[in-house]
Amino acid sequence: xxxxxxxxxxxxxxxxxxxxxxxxxxxxxxxxxxxxxxxxxxxxxxxxxxxxxxxxxxxxxxxxxxxxxxxxxxxxxxxxx
Numbered sequence: 001x002x003x004x005x006x007x008x009x010x011x012x013x014x015x016x017x018x019x020x021x022x023x024x025x026x027x028x029x030x031x032x033x034x035x036x037x038x039x040x041x042x043x044x045x046x047x048x049x050x051x052x053x054x055x056x057x058x059x060x061x062x063x064x065x066x067x068x069x070x071x072x073x074x075x076x077x078x079x080x081x
Contacts, residue, residue, distance in 0.1 A: 064072070
């Protein structure tokens, strides 16, 4: 009888270890999915920012004629400190 009780206890511990390992694996997979999703969203946001920055740069180059001349900088150096 004690041997049977010991076997049942061992079987119960084995089931608990399996359930724990399964839960850990599922949690790890979930965390991996969340990390991939967050990375994808971050990449998308960065793409949008890069696109906006390129548009700003293009507009600035058109407005300034592709470069700054001395007259442009003279506007900022004319005031008192």
